[in-house]
Amino acid sequence: MTALDAVVYGADELVAGPTADGSGLETYEDGAVAIVDGTVAAVGPTAEVTAEYPPENASHTVDASGQAVVPGFVDPHTHALFAGDRADEFAAKLRGKSYQDILAEGGGILRTVRAVRDADEETLLSNLLAHLDTMLAHGTTTVEVKSGYGLDTETELRMLRVIDSADDIHPVDVVPTFMGAHAVPEGWDTDDYTASVVDEQIPAVESQGIAEFCDVFCEEGVFSVAQSRRVLEAGIAAGLTPKVHAEELAHIGGTQLAADVGAASADHLLHATSEDIDALVEADVTPVLLPGTAFGLGATYADAAAFRDRGAPVAVATDFNPNCHSHSMGFALSLACVEMGLTPAEALVAGTKHAALALDRTDGLGTLREGAPGDAVVLAAPSHVHIPYQYGTNVVDTVLKDGSVVST
Ligand code: NIG
Ligand code: FE
Numbered sequence: 001m002t003a004l005d006a007v008v009y010g011a012d013e014l015v016a017g018p019t020a021d022g023s024g025l026e027t028y029e030d031g032a033v034a035i036v037d038g039t040v041a042a043v044g045p046t047a048e049v050t051a052e053y054p055p056e057n058a059s060h061t062v063d064a065s066g067q068a069v070v071p072g073f074v075d076p077h078t079h080a081l082f083a084g085d086r087a088d089e090f091a092a093k094l095r096g097k098s099y100q101d102i103l104a105e106g107g108g109i110l111r112t113v114r115a116v117r118d119a120d121e122e123t124l125l126s127n128l129l130a131h132l133d134t135m136l137a138h139g140t141t142t143v144e145v146k147s148g149y150g151l152d153t154e155t156e157l158r159m160l161r162v163i164d165s166a167d168d169i170h171p172v173d174v175v176p177t178f179m180g181a182h183a184v185p186e187g188w189d190t191d192d193y194t195a196s197v198v199d200e201q202i203p204a205v206e207s208q209g210i211a212e213f214c215d216v217f218c219e220e221g222v223f224s225v226a227q228s229r230r231v232l233e234a235g236i237a238a239g240l241t242p243k244v245h246a247e248e249l250a251h252i253g254g255t256q257l258a259a260d261v262g263a264a265s266a267d268h269l270l271h272a273t274s275e276d277i278d279a280l281v282e283a284d285v286t287p288v289l290l291p292g293t294a295f296g297l298g299a300t301y302a303d304a305a306a307f308r309d310r311g312a313p314v315a316v317a318t319d320f321n322p323n324c325h326s327h328s329m330g331f332a333l334s335l336a337c338v339e340m341g342l343t344p345a346e347a348l349v350a351g352t353k354h355a356a357l358a359l360d361r362t363d364g365l366g367t368l369r370e371g372a373p374g375d376a377v378v379l380a381a382p383s384h385v386h387i388p389y390q391y392g393t394n395v396v397d398t399v400l401k402d403g404s405v406v407s408t
Contacts, residue, residue, distance in 0.1 A: 005403025072141030
């Protein structure tokens with residue numbers, strides 16, 4: 001027995017995904033989508049879809065007249081599990097303090113590490129669930145969440161357990177990434193800490209069996225390219241797909257490393273060169289750009305248009321974390337257009353289909369094509385252009401996850 005979960009019909013504009021040549025969007029005027037057993041069964045003109053799938057037979061129906069329907073957002077880079085906040089550091093940065101100064105004084109990531117080590121599992125879980133609620137209300141239906149505020153085996157495993165529980169409980173799909181190499185904990189030498197990530201944390205993470213990716217902060221003054229490589233190669237041996245925080249604050253070669261180890265993505269890339277872009281394209285590594293972080297740091301934005309012009313599948317993420325406290329893919333997509341040179345259509349693909357590629361999802365996630373997960377966002381606006389256009393406004397009206405209305 002199959003179940004007709006949902007029919008969304010009468011949309012002014014229904015975006016099924018990028019066109020086959022990637023140059024635009026495949027859209028339907030007066031469009032509809034039918035979702036059967038959690039999966040898109042039909043998409044197209046309302047008359048055709050509803051003839052085969054009558055709305056009156058569906059568990060959920062949405063009359064989307066006057067509205068646009070787009071695939072659910074995929075946010076492929078967050079540090080959404082943490083305790084406390086760092087609002088005072090935001091204010092200090094406005095007074096001229098740098099991110100690195102704050103970290104060197106034991107603030108930044110290290111401060112959040114202390115807060116997370118002190119928090120019990122229940123608190124961490126309720127913090128993460130609250131953030132997922134906000135993300136869902138802003139249209140995010142799949143999110144990657146990294147560990148990396150534990151920096152010891154016990155707390156890293158605790159973070160991954162919480163991420164796994166949140167995935168079980170919450171409608172948003174949560175993709176778990178191990179990031180023991182997020183910073184060097186206080187009192188440690190970087191080489192010694194790298195060895196402990198490789199020799200202790202990764203084997204423990206492997207036997208726990210929750211994490212899917214392994215990420216590293218490959219950055220001047222944090223983990224060198226050689227140290228990052230050790231971590232990522234140990235991760236690969238443990239079945240974890242690599243990801244790299246690369247060329248965020250300085251250019252040290254993290255992009256080339258991502259290409260060498262066959263990473264799923266290289267992220268940040270503010271200082272990537274044209275050779276770096278070529279290396280990523282050649283190695284099929286998805287570039288993930290994080291304009292909200294550049295916004296908060298007052299930094300220069302990554303050059304999204306340069307990646308696009310070389311044919312790279314540019315993805316955009318929020319990087320939601322205590323240093324970049326934005327849950328909103330819509331805001332990230334506004335910045336991607338205004339500050340990084342993407343069109344609204346390219347920005348939407350960056351936050352859906354290409355974001356799914358950054359998570360190695362090739363099952364149609366990030367599209368509303370037949371066979372794709374039934375994750376859709378109905379906007380309180382008539383076209384996808386309103387997502388970046390209405391910056392600072394949540395234009396999301398209704399969210400469907402696997403064919404169920406989960407947010408209105
Ligand atoms: O991607 N750069 C490293 N990690 C995060 C920031 C995490 C934090 O500051 O707590 C990022 O921006
Ligand atoms: Fe990050």
